[in-house]
Amino acid sequence: MSSPSDVPSVKLPGGHMPMVGFGTWKLRGRAARDAVLAALAAGYRHLDTATMYANEAEVGQALGDSGLARSDVFVTTKIRASDASRAPQVLRASLRSLGTDYLDLWLIHWPPRGAESPRLWNDLLQARADGYVRDVGVSNYSLSQLDDLIASCGQAPAVNQIDWGPTRYDPAVLSGHADRGIAVEGYSPLKNTNLRDPVLRRIAAEHAVTPAQVVLRWHLEHDITVIPKSAKPDRIAANLDLFGFALTPEQMAAIDGLAGR
Numbered sequence: 001m002s003s004p005s006d007v008p009s010v011k012l013p014g015g016h017m018p019m020v021g022f023g024t025w026k027l028r029g030r031a032a033r034d035a036v037l038a039a040l041a042a043g044y045r046h047l048d049t050a051t052m053y054a055n056e057a058e059v060g061q062a063l064g065d066s067g068l069a070r071s072d073v074f075v076t077t078k079i080r081a082s083d084a085s086r087a088p089q090v091l092r093a094s095l096r097s098l099g100t101d102y103l104d105l106w107l108i109h110w111p112p113r114g115a116e117s118p119r120l121w122n123d124l125l126q127a128r129a130d131g132y133v134r135d136v137g138v139s140n141y142s143l144s145q146l147d148d149l150i151a152s153c154g155q156a157p158a159v160n161q162i163d164w165g166p167t168r169y170d171p172a173v174l175s176g177h178a179d180r181g182i183a184v185e186g187y188s189p190l191k192n193t194n195l196r197d198p199v200l201r202r203i204a205a206e207h208a209v210t211p212a213q214v215v216l217r218w219h220l221e222h223d224i225t226v227i228p229k230s231a232k233p234d235r236i237a238a239n240l241d242l243f244g245f246a247l248t249p250e251q252m253a254a255i256d257g258l259a260g261r
C-alpha cells in the first residue's frame with residue numbers, strides 16, 4: 001500500500017503533477033464513481049478524465065464523496081478537437097460536472113486540423129490567464145506538431161499525454177520533449193503491453209512484484225508520468241504500489257529493448 005507522499009511529482013509552471021494518476025477511460029456510471037473512490041482511498045491524488053469519456057460527473061461525485069480537499073487532488077480533463085469552436089462553453093460544462101471551479105490541467109485531446117490547433121490552444125491559454133486552469137497541455141501531438149503550436153504563440157504546452165509503454169520506447173521522443181521543456185505523460189501503459197513477456201516476468205520475479213508493476217515503475221524511472229486504469233480495487237492499489245523496489249540499469253535496458261516488439 002502506498003501513501004500519497006510516496007508518489008513523486010513533476011513541477012509544472014502552475015503546480016505539481018503526481019507522477020502516478022488514475023485513468024478513467026471506459027469507466028462509466030456507478031462503476032466510475034466506485035473506481036475513483038477506490039483510487040482515492042488507495043492513495044491516488046491525480047485523476048485523468050476527458051469530456052469524451054462521459055464520466056466527468058462521476059469523477060466529480062467521487063471527489064466530493066471522498067472527503068478530500070479539492071486542493072489535495074490533481075484533476076485533468078481534456079477537450080475534444082471537435083469542440084474546438086466552443087472551448088469556453090465546454091470548459092464551463094467540465095467544471096460544473098467535476099464540481100470544481102478550476103482544473104489542474106486541461107488538455108487538447110487530439111490535434112485539431114490546421115489553423116484550428118493554434119486557435120484552440122489560444123483558448124486554453126486564455127482559460128489559464130482567467131484562472132480557470134492551472135496548467136494547459138496537449139495529447140497525441142508529435143514533436144513537429146508541438147513545434148507548430150509553439151511557433152504559433154511562443155508558449156509550449158506543459159504536458160503532452162501520449163501512448164507509451166515498453167514497445168513504444170523511443171529515446172528521441174523523450175529527449176525531444178525534454179529539450180522543449182514538456183513533461184511526458186504516458187497513457188495505456190498496461191493495455192498496450194504484453195504482460196506475459198518473459199523479460200517482464202523475469203524482472204517481476206526478481207523483485208517479487210507483478211509485470212504490471214514493473215512496467216509502471218519503468219515509466220517512473222524514465223521520468224514519465226503514468227495513469228493506469230482499473231475497475232478492480234486490488235489492481236487499483238497494486239498499480240500505485242511502486243515504491244518498494246527500483247529497477248537496475250540492466251533491467252531498465254532489458255525493458256527498453258522491448259521497443260518495436
Ligand SMILES: NC(=O)c1ccc[n+]([C@@H]2O[C@H](COP(=O)([O-])OP(=O)(O)OC[C@H]3O[C@@H](n4cnc5c(N)ncnc54)[C@H](OP(=O)(O)O)[C@@H]3O)[C@@H](O)[C@H]2O)c1
Pocket residue numbers: 022023024025026048049109139140161162186187188189190191192195212213227228229230231232235236238239
Ligand atoms: N489521451 C488519450 O488519447 C488517451 C487514450 C487512452 C487512454 N488515456 C488515459 O490513460 C488511461 C490509461 O489507459 P487505458 O485505460 O487505455 O489502459 P491501461 O490503463 O494501460 O490498461 C487498462 C486495462 O488494463 C487492465 N489492468 C489494469 N491494471 C492491471 C494489472 N495490474 N494487471 C493486469 N491488467 C490490468 C484493466 O482491466 P481492469 O479494469 O479489469 O482491471 C484494463 O483492461 C485511460 O484510462 C485514460 O485516462 C488517454
